[in-house]
Amino acid sequence: MTSHSGISDLVVGQLGPTGSFSIDNSLPFxxxxxxxxxxxxxxAALALSPSDTSPGIDEVTYPFIWWLRKKWPDQFDDMVRRAxxxxxxxxxxxxxxxxxxxAEPRYDVVKSWRxxxxxxxxxxxxxxxxxxxxxMSLELGETQFGSWEKCDTHDAMANVLELL
Amino acid sequence: MDVExxxxxxxxxxxxxxxxxxxxxPQLNAWVARWYRSRxxxxxxxxxxxxxxxxxxxxxxxxxxxxxxxxxxxxxVLAPRIRYGPSVRAMVSxxxxxxxxxxxxxxxxxxxxxxxxxxxxCSAVAAARGLNFSTLKTEWNGHGGLAWEPVVIGGVxxxxxxxxxxxxYRVNRYLNWSDHVRYRLKRGLGVRNxxxxxxxxxxxxxxxxxxxxxxxxxxxYLPTVYYGLEFVANHSNYIKRIQIHVxxxxxxxxxxxxPTG
Numbered sequence: 001m002t003s004h005s006g007i008s009d010l011v012v013g014q015l016g017p018t019g020s021f022s023i024d025n026s027l028p029f030x031x032x033x034x035x036x037x038x039x040x041x042x043x044a045a046l047a048l049s050p051s052d053t054s055p056g057i058d059e060v061t062y063p064f065i066w067w068l069r070k071k072w073p074d075q076f077d078d079m080v081r082r083a084x085x086x087x088x089x090x091x092x093x094x095x096x097x098x099x100x101x102x103a104e105p106r107y108d109v110v111k112s113w114r115x116x117x118x119x120x121x122x123x124x125x126x127x128x129x130x131x132x133x134x135x136m137s138l139e140l141g142e143t144q145f146g147s148w149e150k151c152d153t154h155d156a157m158a159n160v161l162e163l164l
Numbered sequence: 165m166d167v168e169x170x171x172x173x174x175x176x177x178x179x180x181x182x183x184x185x186x187x188x189x190p191q192l193n194a195w196v197a198r199w200y201r202s203r204x205x206x207x208x209x210x211x212x213x214x215x216x217x218x219x220x221x222x223x224x225x226x227x228x229x230x231x232x233x234x235x236x237x238x239x240x241v242l243a244p245r246i247r248y249g250p251s252v253r254a255m256v257s258x259x260x261x262x263x264x265x266x267x268x269x270x271x272x273x274x275x276x277x278x279x280x281x282x283x284x285x286c287s288a289v290a291a292a293r294g295l296n297f298s299t300l301k302t303e304w305n306g307h308g309g310l311a312w313e314p315v316v317i318g319g320v321x322x323x324x325x326x327x328x329x330x331x332x333y334r335v336n337r338y339l340n341w342s343d344h345v346r347y348r349l350k351r352g353l354g355v356r357n358x359x360x361x362x363x364x365x366x367x368x369x370x371x372x373x374x375x376x377x378x379x380x381x382x383x384x385y386l387p388t389v390y391y392g393l394e395f396v397a398n399h400s401n402y403i404k405r406i407q408i409h410v411x412x413x414x415x416x417x418x419x420x421x422x423p424t425g
Contacts, residue, residue, distance in 0.1 A: 008207045008214035034191050048228075052383075057206075088199050093216065094224055098209035117205070117226045127229040130195060134232060138188055140239050153331040154394055156259045160330060161395075163255050163266045164307065164339065 010108045011098070037081045037129060042069075045128035049121070056120035057095045065121060084126055091123035171223050171230055171261075175294060176200050179237050186236065196233065231260045241290045254278050256286065263297075264330050272306070276315050279304065283317050303328055305337050333392050341396045349409050352389035356413050359385065360420060377417055385413060 098113040207214040223230040251270040269275035299320040306312035314323040327336040327343040334344035366372035396402040
């Protein structure tokens with residue numbers, strides 16, 4: 001169990017049911033196409049993208065994506081629309097960097113590791129476009145601060161203090 | 165209180181049903197379901213990369229969609245339970261998986277009973293979704309200058325804590341910010357020491373020179389000590405303490421990079 005592969009099997013096993021490397025094709029791609037993605041949605045999603053996050057396993061950074069959009073805006077927007085409506089499996093692989101917590105030296109327990117998941121930056125851009133649509137269509141309640149746009153921990157804390 | 169496991173325990177099938185029930189447009193719901201099917205992950209540690217695993221449940225951390233989807237998943241657990249009565253006002257608020265029950269009551273007995281009832285209520289709904297609240301991470305404190313007795317929450321006897329952590333803010337029983345400022349400055353000192361250790365260990369020749377130290381100061385030290393600054397801005401004594409700490413760190417950093425001796 002002390003081998004790297006033994007530890008990784010145990011850690012992933014504790015995260016939940018896992019399976020072999022396979023694509024689940026039970027959900028077809030063409031059943032419910034999304035409404036057209038407008039240029040403003042892409043620009044808004046790009047504006048919310050931070051510049052200092054690590055890239056995913058495809059090594060594509062946000063500055064590169066911004067440069068791409070600036071250089072070929074029409075082609076870039078078309079690429080985003082195609083990516084949203086096409087096979088998503090190319091974006092589905094993430095890399096989780098495990099950093100041991102000093103206070104908990106049990107390496108076979110998932111809680112002993114701090115996990116930093118690196119996702120594809122382009123996939124995150126697509127998610128921001130969808131997130132914007134979800135936020136506009138779903139109301140989650142006035143005390144769920146994580147779902148509000150432009151709300152952060154400060155607003156949640158201010159709400160608590162107001163009641164007190 | 166904290167939802168144990170959080171994103172890792174989210175059942176994507178149930179999520180789809182909950183979102184449909186809340187009126188999510190079918191195209192969006194189908195897109196989210198497709199987006200999260202067959203996620204793969206590989207682990208990296210000690211410079212070694214594992215094989216690729218297929219993860220059947222959960223939504224990934226660091227994904228912009230995950231916090232919103234998690235909240236959609238637990239929205240009924242932490243449904244806006246704001247209750248106003250003549251003698252008790254209660255509110256359950258949450259920020260992703262961190263939940264706070266706030267009670268304002270006329271008497272200590274009422275203030276002690278109300279959170280237990282709300283906790284049990286939330287726990288029962290959470291259990292139906294395969295979630296539970298970690299009692300180890302659940303803490304409480306009482307205000308009003310009274311002596312508070314321990315309460316039994318989730319079968320565990322919990323004594324009031326001196327200062328409670330709510331979303332990274334430290335609130336003490338006197339509802340002032342002294343413990344918060346002390347805690348943030350202590351954390352800031354730890355960050356300063358780690359920056360110093362990194363620059364001393366690697367130095368200019370290994371890519372940890374003055375510029376990198378300054379970037380770490382900006383990116384790690386300042387956010388640590390300035391967290392919650394908006395709440396203490398009107399208290400000049402706290403601001404002075406923070407400013408002295410920051411100045412001291414700047415002086416320490418500059419003198420270690422450009423020693424006068």
